[in-house]
Amino acid sequence: MKKYFFIINANNAKAIKTFKSLKKEMDKEEIPYRTFYTEYSGHAIEIAKKITYMNKDLIKAVIAVGGDGTIHEVFNGIKEHPEIPIGFISGGSGNDIVRVLAKEIKGLKSQISYLKRNRTIKGDSGTIQLMGRSKKSQVFLSAIGIGLDGEVAKYTNESTYKKHLHKLKLGTIAYVITLFKVLRFYQPDSMILKIDHQEHVFHNVWLVAIGNMPYYGGGMKICPGARFNDGILDVCVVHNLSLLKLLALFISVFWGGHVNVKGVAQFRGTEISVATKRPVAIHADGEFKGTTPVCIAVNPASVPLKI
Incomplete structure (x- = not known):
């Protein structure tokens, strides 16, 4: 008989509490x-790698219980087995993936x-x-996220206050706190983007976001037009803005209003590369990955998602 394999973030009090209740009901x-x-x-x-290697024929789906970071890790662990579905039970601070794919799954009944x-x-x-x-x-x-948001992701995940705020169900505030800390030292830089082999040069770039889904950073609608099943990636470049205008822009990101601001450029493509004069921080699904240069490509219809 096939069964669900749950991977729970044990460092996340919300994930543990959520699964504890779910476990009783599943029994x-x-x-x-x-x-x-x-x-x-x-x-x-x-x-995830061990599960798929040892129990491949017994897996109904691998379910991540946690936030975007947990989902990101689970997905990277099962990526060699595209026939195995991945599912989600919300239990994190950002929950941007759940916001798109499983937003209606709230409470034991659902x-x-x-x-x-x-x-x-x-x-x-x-x-x-x-x-x-x-x-x-x-x-x-x-x-x-490349640039300012890459730095914010890096320092937020290293912070102690994220865990404390997460317990109070205020995880998104951790990113806001880190943003203001990082802004004290962050300097925008020039970036060269190649989108489907067409080159674009931008100066004084604060960030470049490349979205398969609209959200990151705990509900910021950075790429409003991004869809997880359209075979294309959306690109948002924020550049040539003063610090004051950037802060005003930050507020409007939560409803996608930033796309109408001068200094925000949008593109779509299947293959994107980003190069910079100095190494610039990169996050993927909110997890710090390293620094530029980087190449990014879409993999259409590559993931079976349990819905």
Whole structure:
């Protein structure tokens, strides 16, 4: 009999509490499952790889219980098995992937209904390739951020206040706190983008966002037109803005109003590369990955998503 394999972020109090309640209900409903808890950063990748290697024919779906970082790791752990669906139970601070793919799954009743139904759809993913022989390619589901937001992701994930705010269900505020800290030292830079082999040069660039989905950073609608199943990536470049205008722009990002501001350029493409004069931070699904230069490509209809 096939069963669900749950990977739970053990460093996330919300994820543990959510799964504890779900577990009791699954036992009542006699839903077959197995559970695995992460112990450190990157552990979900290792667990997912072992699960798919040892139990490939027994897996109904691999379910990530946590935030975008947990989902990102689980997805990278099962990426060699595109026949295995990935599912989501919300339990993080950002929840940008869940916001798109499983926003209606709230509370035990909807979670059980989600597990009982056998529905999957094909979604796109993206590949991120950092330069250098030792750099392995990774996949992402939601978005890439290069520049200011890459720095914010890096420092937020290293902070102690993120964990405390997360317990209070105020995880998004952690990114806002870090933003103002990073702005004290961050300097915009020139960037060269190649989008489907067409070159674009921008100066005083604060950030470049590449979205397979509209959101990142805990609900910021950075690429409003991005769709997870259209076979294309959306690109947003924020450049040539004063600090004051950038802060005003930041507020409007939560509803997508920033796209109408001068200094925000938008593109769409399937292959994107970004080069800079100095190394600039990169995040994928909110997880710091390294620095530029980087190449990014879309993988159309590559992921079976449990819905």
